[in-house]
Amino acid sequence: MTPSATYRLQLQPEFPFPAAEAAVPYLASLGVSHLHLSPVLEAVPGSRHGYDVVDHGRVRAELGGEEGLRRLARTAREHGLGLVLDIVPNHMAADPRHNHALREVLREGPGSPYARWFDIDWAAGGGRVLLPVLAGRLTEERQRMRVDGEVLRYGEQEFPLRAGTAHLALPELLDAQHYRLGWWRLARTELNYRRFFTVSELIGVRVEDPEVFEATHAKILELVRDGVVDGLRIDHPDGLADPAGYLERLSEAGGGVWTVVEKILTGDEPLPANWAVAGTTGYDALHRIDGLFTDSEGAAALLGGYRNHASPAGDRGGYWTGTVRRAAYRVVTHELAAETGLLARLAARICDTDPALRDHAPWALHTAVRELLVRVPVYRPYATAGGPCTLTAEAALDAVAVSDAKAAFAVREEAAAVDVVRELALGRLGGGEDRAAFCARFAQTASALRAKAVEDTAYYRYVPLAAANEVGGDPGRPAVEPDEFHAFCARLARDWPATGTVLTTHDTKRSADVRAGIAVLAQCPGAWAELVAELTRTAPAAPDPQLAWQAWQTALGCVGMPAGERAARLEPALLKAVRESGLFTSWTEPDPVYERAVTDFVAAGPAAVTGPARALLERFAATLAPHVRAQVLGAALVHLTMPGVPDLYQGTEREYLALVDPDNRRPFAAPCDGAPLDDKAALTTTVLRLRRERPEVFGESGTYAPLAASGPAAGHCLAFCRSGEVVTAVTRLSLRLAESGGWRDTALRLPDDGVWSDLLTPGRKFSGGAVAAGELFAERPVALLVRGVRADGEG
The missing domain is CATH 2.60.40 (Immunoglobulin-like)
Structure with missing residues (x-):
């Protein structure tokens, strides 16, 4: 059954199945048809999100185990609700203490029956898999290691020992393992297993292998067959080797259960028509709804003010496309250097088997890989080795991309390596396992690069209107005109009527209500420029003007946040912003002096409870309040009545002010019985109940x-x-x-x-x-x- 509306709950040890069960009567009263649960399979102990799965065969004990989940489902059924599960096919936690499959691979090496579960380049590691877990170089960390039976312990971590090696002296014992313990900094260039984005703690899973698919999906499919689960959300399908093939297999095994995918579409990019899904999780809708309430002329004026005031460091004028390109170069040459190196090695190996290609130098192939990757304008090209290429794949690597990539070569003849890499990426060159591997890994790396360069770097470097910097959005063109919105909705109604739609998720950098409080600035760019100038004169100095610009916008969007919570919630979000941007500090190369200046500024300025700056901000916010309300209510109503299945994030039926995780993943708390409804809550319950009562109006035939x-x-x-x-x-x-x-x-x-x-x-x-x-x-x-x-x- 296609849901009429879903309600997302973030399960965690502080909010397990019994807590969700207690909330069922309230959630049923809202008018939703299904609860949308975050991942429920066994994860790393203490995990607050569940995407670090360690055992696909068990429901997470910390949440209440399988009986707790089934009891929740029964209670939900009694109240007319079904369950939708978020599942994670792309990766697992790379923690051998809890991940049995990985532990066996480390113990037995490439001969382990579990070795097929993971993309490990054994040849690149000399027959060993690099585990970048050490705080320092091996010679400095050996004293912290000890053998305990058949286990090697390092701090709180433990690693299985290869049979017959426990008696060896430590240097010989380390050399005898199927893995190599290394300094965490080596992950950037030496890692030889596929991971999630740049997160070495999450190892990629090869669900394209039928046996791996069966082993990792048996429990989920059992829950579907037993009627416990009515729908699925697929996390990060772009990380898979063959998304279309995976989704077809899942649809067949699950009996066509309603399924949506966390697919980020760029611009007018269509969802691949051959995917066996109902649609996306809804970031494409989020962008259109937000854009509908953004003034295009005012956004342009804001950009001018941003350039004048913020003078973005390293941004050369503050142009979005240039910011993205520079961020992509940084990511592909730093954080994804190991992945780029693997592609270059695969390309060289393929060329070595073909006399016509043998004279392409490895460095030229490496350069071609890098230059094409940074020019892929979408999350990934959909191509299968030996199969037909989609139009998206051809467009992602078009003649312009090829020509621009060739410009990186000083010698025209050497630039021909770009043509070779393009054909390899489209699966049209070479043969055997290497051809398939290159085609898949190029696409997988492209998606990781796009996510890290855009979502996790450029969105924090380019902030003229921070409300536009949301997954699936286009900060360079934040406004969407009504005709564009209508055309988008018409396409959904025709092609994907049961797709998901969202305004706030566990991954949004700012909740919809925070974004509304910021987006209104596009209607008054002059007044905002005056306020920033006055705040600059009044408040303590910021360590850099770009931070000040986005910090004051963030504070404006959060002006309704309880005074006692502001510093504790704004400071981590803004500290994360400066680390992700990588302009003055970063996660791997922190500058403690700069970071202390950031937290001092935020505490004394944007997060301050009292003072002249706070008074200025609150007076300004008060003048905009009716217009923020108009956007909050308008966006909510459009979201709930447009084509598709609306997904409400926990708490967003009412005013919900939240920043990037972990702020937006706090445990859910239902309102007290009899609590008055604000305008937004009254609207939301009215529309949800109407949707439930009139499925013929809003459903797939509507x-x-x-x-x-x-x-x-x-x-x-x-x-x-x-x-x-x-x-x-x-x-x-x-x-x-x-x-x-x-x-x-x-x-x-x-x-x-x-x-x-x-x-x-x-x-x-x-x-x-x-x-x-x-x-x-x-x-x-x-x-x-x-x-x-x-x-x-x-x-």
């Missing part, structure tokens, strides 16, 4: 039709009709609207037949035909109209 407004402020009204029965109408850019004189003679034309009742303001009714916008939005900036009885009395 239709979507834009409605046009006319008059001087027509561009400030966004409206559409679902299945001829329900009309959504919202106010866009309300501050600009007020400054231009209000609605005046603007009108929205409703479908002609019947009387339309506004469910958000009981008692208000409108006849079909033209309705004055000023009347429609007299009570609130949004309206949800349901067709009632026609004027002739017939229903």
Whole structure:
């Protein structure tokens, strides 16, 4: 069954299955149809997210075990709810203490039956797998190691010993293992196993192998067959060797259960039509909804102010595309150097087997790999060795990318290596296992590069409007016009009517309500520039102006956060921002002096409870509050009524102010019985209950039709009709609207037949035909109209 709406709960030891079970009556009362649970399989003890799976065959004991999950499912069923599970096919925790499969590989080496589970380049490691776990060089860390029976202990970590080696002296014992313990810094260049992005603690899993797929999915599929689980969310499919093949196998094994994938689409990139899924998890919808409430002219003015004030270090003028390209070069030559080196070795090996290709130098192939990777404009090209290439794959490595990549070569003849690498990446050159390996690993590395360069670097380096810096977004073009939004919704209704849609997730850098508080600045860039100048004169000096710009925007978005929590929540988020950007400090090369300056500035300025700067910020926020409210309600209503299955993140049915993880992964707490509903909560429950009651309107057979407004402020009204029965109408850019004189003679034309009742303001009714916008939005900036009885009395 396709859900009508899902509600995401972040399970963790502080919020296990019994806590979720206790929340079921409240969640059922909201009107959702399914609970969306974060990963439930056995994970590293204490994990607050569950993506570090260690055993696919067991439900996590810390959450309550399998019986706890089944009991939760039964309670949910009693209240009319189903369960959707988040599953992690791409990776496991690289912790041999808890990961039995990896432990056996380390003990037995490439001959282990579990060796096929992981992408390990044994040849590159001289027959051993590098484990970059040591705090310093091996010679410095040996004194911290000791043999305990058949285990080697290092601090709290332990590693299995190869049979018959426990009696050896430590130097000989270390050399005799199927693994090599190394300094953590070696991971950048020497790592020889596939990992999740650049996280060496998470090792990639080869689910393309049928036996591995069966072993890692047996428990999940059992839960599906038993009716415990009704739907699946697939984490990071772009990390897989063959996403389409994996999803087809999963669909067949799961009986076609409703499935969505965490696929990040760039721009107008389509979801591959051959994927056996209902759609994405909804970041594409998030970008369109946010963009709908962002003023394009004001965003351009903000960019000008950002360039003047922040003078972004190393950004050469503050252009988004340049920021992304520079970030990609840094990541591919630093954090992903090991992955790039593997691709270069595979390319050289393939070329060595073909006399026509043998004279391409290894350095030239390495350069070609690097130059093509940084020019892939999407998360990955979808190509399969020996199979047909998708249009996305061809476009990702088009003639322009090839020509630009060749410009990195001083000698034209040597630049021909780019053509070779392109054909290898598209799976059209070479043969055997190496061809398939190169094609898959190029795509996997491209997705890791895109994620790290864009999401984890560029988004923190380029912040003229921080609200636009969200997964799947386009900070270089943050605004989405109504016609674009309508076209997007029409495509969803036609091609992916059961796709997921979201506004806030466990991975968003700022919750939707925080983003709304920042996005309004695009409607008043001049006032923001004046405020920043005044804050700069009033507050303690920031260590750099780029940090100050984003810190004050963050503080504005979080102005409603409890005063006692501001410092404890803003400081970690902004410290993470400066580390991710890598401009003055980083995770691997921290500058403690700069970081202390950051925390001191945040505590005394943006996170301060009192003082002149706080007073300035709160007065400014108060003037914008009605317009932030208009965006919060408008975005919520559009999200809940547009095509697709809306997913609500825990707590977001009400005002929800949260920053990047771990701030947004705090344990869920349902509101107390009888707690009053704010505007957002009242809207949310009204729409969710309507969706549940009228599946024919919002479900897969439902239709979507834009409605046009006319008059001087027509561009400030966004409206559409679902299945001829329900009309959504919202106010866009309300501050600009007020400054231009209000609605005046603007009108929205409703479908002609019947009387339309506004469910958000009981008692208000409108006849079909033209309705004055000023009347429609007299009570609130949004309206949800349901067709009632026609004027002739017939229903």
